Amino acid sequence: MRLRIRFSKLGKVRFVGHRDVARIMERALRRCGIPVTYSEGFSPRLRMSFGLALPTCYESEAEYLDVPLNPDLVQDQTVFCTGWGQGEAHNPTELQDALNKALPNGFDVVALTIEPKSKGSLQEAVLSCGWSFDIVGAQTDGVQNAIETALNSSVIEVDRKKKNEIVREDIRHGIHELRLDGESERGPLVVAELSAKPRVIRPSELVDVLAPGAELGVAKRTHQWIETDGQRIEPLTPSNSITT
Amino acid sequence: MRARGGIIRLQMTSLWPRLEPVLPRVEKPARYIGCEDGANANIYKPDATSWLLTYPDTYEIGLPNQGLQILYELLNERPDAFAERSYAPWTDMEAQMRAADVPLFSVDTHRPANEFDIIAFNLSAELVYTNVLNCIDLAGVPVRASERRDADPLVGAGGHCAYNPEPLADFVDFFVMGDGEEVIADITEEVQEWRQSGKPKGSREAILHALALIPGVYVPAMYDVTYDNQHLLAVTPRHNDIPANISKRTIADLADWPYPRNQLVPLTEVVHDRLNVEIFRGCTRGCRFCQAGMITRPVRERPASQVREMISAGLERTGYDEVSLTSLSTADFSGIEDVVADTIDDPGTCGRVSVSLPSLRVDAFTVGVAAQVSKARRTGLTFAPEAGSWRMRQIINKLITEEDLYEAVRAAYSQGWHRVKLYFLTGLPSEMDDDTLAIADLAENCVQIGLEYTKKASVTVSLGGFVPKPHTPFQWFGQNQPEELRRKVDLLRNRLRKNKRVHLKWHSPEASTAEGITSRGDRRVGSVIEHVWREGGTFQEWSEHFNLELWKEAMDASGLDIDWYVHRHRDEGEVLPWDHIHAGLHKDFLWQDWQDALGGYGIEDCRWTPCYDCGACTEYGIEHVVASPAPPNGGSQGTGQDLATGHLVPVQLRPRAGVGGSQ
Numbered sequence: 001m002r003l004r005i006r007f008s009k010l011g012k013v014r015f016v017g018h019r020d021v022a023r024i025m026e027r028a029l030r031r032c033g034i035p036v037t038y039s040e041g042f043s044p045r046l047r048m049s050f051g052l053a054l055p056t057c058y059e060s061e062a063e064y065l066d067v068p069l070n071p072d073l074v075q076d077q078t079v080f081c082t083g084w085g086q087g088e089a090h091n092p093t094e095l096q097d098a099l100n101k102a103l104p105n106g107f108d109v110v111a112l113t114i115e116p117k118s119k120g121s122l123q124e125a126v127l128s129c130g131w132s133f134d135i136v137g138a139q140t141d142g143v144q145n146a147i148e149t150a151l152n153s154s155v156i157e158v159d160r161k162k163k164n165e166i167v168r169e170d171i172r173h174g175i176h177e178l179r180l181d182g183e184s185e186r187g188p189l190v191v192a193e194l195s196a197k198p199r200v201i202r203p204s205e206l207v208d209v210l211a212p213g214a215e216l217g218v219a220k221r222t223h224q225w226i227e228t229d230g231q232r233i234e235p236l237t238p239s240n241s242i243t244t
Numbered sequence: 245m246r247a248r249g250g251i252i253r254l255q256m257t258s259l260w261p262r263l264e265p266v267l268p269r270v271e272k273p274a275r276y277i278g279c280e281d282g283a284n285a286n287i288y289k290p291d292a293t294s295w296l297l298t299y300p301d302t303y304e305i306g307l308p309n310q311g312l313q314i315l316y317e318l319l320n321e322r323p324d325a326f327a328e329r330s331y332a333p334w335t336d337m338e339a340q341m342r343a344a345d346v347p348l349f350s351v352d353t354h355r356p357a358n359e360f361d362i363i364a365f366n367l368s369a370e371l372v373y374t375n376v377l378n379c380i381d382l383a384g385v386p387v388r389a390s391e392r393r394d395a396d397p398l399v400g401a402g403g404h405c406a407y408n409p410e411p412l413a414d415f416v417d418f419f420v421m422g423d424g425e426e427v428i429a430d431i432t433e434e435v436q437e438w439r440q441s442g443k444p445k446g447s448r449e450a451i452l453h454a455l456a457l458i459p460g461v462y463v464p465a466m467y468d469v470t471y472d473n474q475h476l477l478a479v480t481p482r483h484n485d486i487p488a489n490i491s492k493r494t495i496a497d498l499a500d501w502p503y504p505r506n507q508l509v510p511l512t513e514v515v516h517d518r519l520n521v522e523i524f525r526g527c528t529r530g531c532r533f534c535q536a537g538m539i540t541r542p543v544r545e546r547p548a549s550q551v552r553e554m555i556s557a558g559l560e561r562t563g564y565d566e567v568s569l570t571s572l573s574t575a576d577f578s579g580i581e582d583v584v585a586d587t588i589d590d591p592g593t594c595g596r597v598s599v600s601l602p603s604l605r606v607d608a609f610t611v612g613v614a615a616q617v618s619k620a621r622r623t624g625l626t627f628a629p630e631a632g633s634w635r636m637r638q639i640i641n642k643l644i645t646e647e648d649l650y651e652a653v654r655a656a657y658s659q660g661w662h663r664v665k666l667y668f669l670t671g672l673p674s675e676m677d678d679d680t681l682a683i684a685d686l687a688e689n690c691v692q693i694g695l696e697y698t699k700k701a702s703v704t705v706s707l708g709g710f711v712p713k714p715h716t717p718f719q720w721f722g723q724n725q726p727e728e729l730r731r732k733v734d735l736l737r738n739r740l741r742k743n744k745r746v747h748l749k750w751h752s753p754e755a756s757t758a759e760g761i762t763s764r765g766d767r768r769v770g771s772v773i774e775h776v777w778r779e780g781g782t783f784q785e786w787s788e789h790f791n792l793e794l795w796k797e798a799m800d801a802s803g804l805d806i807d808w809y810v811h812r813h814r815d816e817g818e819v820l821p822w823d824h825i826h827a828g829l830h831k832d833f834l835w836q837d838w839q840d841a842l843g844g845y846g847i848e849d850c851r852w853t854p855c856y857d858c859g860a861c862t863e864y865g866i867e868h869v870v871a872s873p874a875p876p877n878g879g880s881q882g883t884g885q886d887l888a889t890g891h892l893v894p895v896q897l898r899p900r901a902g903v904g905g906s907q
């Protein structure tokens with residue numbers, strides 16, 4: 001069995017890098033006494049795996065973490081805690097609360113399930129991500145026009161650094177959705193769904209297309225999409241923590 | 245900002261909206277956001293004295309500093325004070341801040357530094373002095389204390405380097421000597437009165453005067469310095485009521501101060517990123533090169549039961565899987581094995597918590613301790629024999645025998661370690677090439693022992709250039725020239741070149757010279773520090789930024805001679821720049837100990853033998869707080885002597901009557 005957690009990362013903590021997020025999660029899991037498992041070897045590591053890595057400085061409402069559990073300490077929807085949480089039995093809602101108490105401000109578990117381990121990692125399963133981002137130093141009209149032009153083009157080329165050379169690459173096929181969503185206090189706000197396969201397309205690349213010379217403001221991941229039985233779904237949706 | 249004639253009510257402003265856009269452009273932006281577990285973002289109290297506790301190096305180095313965290317908590321517990329923290333911004337961040345006109349800020353609430361009543365620096369190393377000036381400047385406060393206006397923040401400093409305050413005397417309004425736990429209350433009360441008066445015109449002089457009357461506080465502006473050509477004549481108070489000497493503050497019992505209770509847990513990786521529990525303060529092993537040991541006497545152990553509580557509560561609160569038991573010589577703690585065992589066996593830790601013991605003395609590191617420590621995860625092990633030959637170790641009074649070292653190393657390898665780190669100093673008084681080369685012999689012998697247990701055995705030798713420090717018996721010693729230090733490093737490199745199992749690392753000899761200038765400098769060195777800073781010489785602790793040429797240039801520009809300040813032996817009669825600061829040790833005790841050193845005499849640890857009257861206890865009416873009546877592991881100073889029976893000792897010990905201040 002494993003825990004699957006969906007969490008958000010909002011506000012000042014958007015500047016925390018991916019590796020640091022892993023350490024923050026580890027500490028929170030230990031504080032709650034969740035019966036995690038460890039790798040073998042000279043310096044055992046707590047086992048866990050994330051969805052797609054989030055670039056530093058980006059916010060998110062849709063981060064994922066899978067944590068394999070010690071099967072002896074899980075029964076149906078109840079987890080028996082060890083360590084500092086010794087003697088406590090928790091259902092998913094209670095675990096979600098406990099984790100939220102242990103996590104720093106800015107990180108929130110928004111959904112949590114106890115479920116059987118499945119094959120393949122979440123990281124590989126994610127096909128596309130939903131984004132919301134604003135652009136600093138651009139006019140709303142201009143961005144609106146650029147979006148229309150982009151959607152009407154069959155090819156959108158961007159520069160991409162590959163090893164030591166810069167290559168032009170077409171990203172049109174990776175843009176599933178692109179629209180203006182009003183303005184934030186920093187500038188025009190854009191909503192997009194960008195593909196994660198064969199490579200992850202980032203909002204910062206779109207800024208170069210929509211408003212060359214302008215800067216990405218705050219970008220927020222809103223969804224990570226996977227496919228199950230031909231259906232495009234989110235691994236967990238906020239509030240579904242009790243139903244599995 | 246200043247209210248006329250009334251109570252000052254600062255409406256503190258957050259710089260966050262201006263900082264946020266620049267953070268994506270800098271390296272490791274997480275070090276500027278605060279948000280640590282244990283930090284309090286709502287600490288602003290409009291009518292309280294505000295302290296900005298500043299560590300003049302990067303966040304990663306500064307955040308774990310225990311002294312700073314203790315004061316942070318203590319101040320925030322007071323109704324009449326609050327504290328926030330700040331750290332030196334890295335060079336890329338500084339450039340962004342200067343370009344966007346953003347001043348130094350607190351990481352807690354991102355308020356500007358100059359809105360605080362006090363900016364207080366922790367001085368743990370001399371090479372950060374240029375960063376201190378840079379932080380003051382970034383705060384928008386004049387770097388020279390004499391140019392500050394009434395309502396500018398007071399600039400304070402404390403920590404080990406404050407024991408020679410003179411090099412920073414022109415830039416710092418007040419220094420604190422010794423333990424900070426109690427004196428911050430006295431300072432807060434004075435500053436609170438000053439705030440409530442509205443900091444009127446001309447009041448800065450009065451508050452400085454008032455601070456200078458607090459025991460343990462040194463206000464350089466209240467003292468005149470006189471010279472006879474090159475030589476310092478005296479540092480004398482300007483007013484009758486100002487004390488001629490400033491004595492350090494010492495807390496009598498660590499048990500009264502179980503801090504930090506809420507150690508800060510950073511969101512980004514820092515050094516010593518683990519739970520740190522201070523198990524005792526002070527050390528009386530008497531190593532003659534060690535300033536920390538000399539100035540923090542006597543030994544005050546925390547009760548083992550309190551140590552256990554702090555470990556257990558700390559691990560549960562933080563979720564860390566590593567705890568470090570900190571002190572100057574951790575294995576000396578009475579009952580260390582039990583404390584380690586209890587931590588590892590605590591059901592809360594699930595056998596997953598590792599214990600690290602910094603500052604291990606080899607004579608107290610036993611197989612028992614090694615076995616306990618290695619249960620969860622083996623952290624790095626560093627031993628510090630400090631010198632290669634027994635002769636040299638007698639001179640520095642680090643009385644551990646070769647056998648002690650081999651026993652400890654054997655304990656480590658036999659319990660599964662593959663590598664141990666050995667720390668040595670070179671450039672010690674009277675050091676000959678044979679002494680230096682003995683370091684290689686020790687390291688190679690350790691490898692041989694390791695090979696009995698593992699094919700992977702290796703030893704890392706870390707070599708530091710010795711810089712004599714104030715308030716130690718070696719304060720009179722002329723430091724080696726950088727060329728000489730480099731020659732000694734090369735001797736060892738050549739000797740060890742063929743041995744692939746011994747890795748040699750060394751500290752830059754040039755940086756040791758700059759450290760020498762700032763360690764034993766007088767007030768004239770202030771202009772050197774300012775010059776280096778103005779020429780862009782910040783982060784001098786970082787090899788990529790260190791530049792000895794800048795220091796040479798600055799010494800020239802100030803008309804000062806490096807040889808005179810750094811490489812010259814001092815004699816008994818010389819007035820030293822820190823003579824007016826009392827760290828508890830009588831100057832004649834130190835001089836006698838220096839003479840003993842040159843004579844090759846060792847002295848025992850006064851925890852378990854009669855007192856030498858060095859002054860650290862006798863002057864203050866306090867004494868050691870040690871739980872165990874017996875020294876650890878068979879003998880004081882690791883010499884194996886049985887003090888009870890007068891067993892033969894392998895080292896010549898000077899008769900006590902000749903030592904001390906009262907002959």
Ligand code: SF4
Nearest residue numbers: 850855856857858861
């Ligand atoms: S006063 Fe005596 S007992 Fe105290 S530290 Fe000095 S020598 Fe040791």
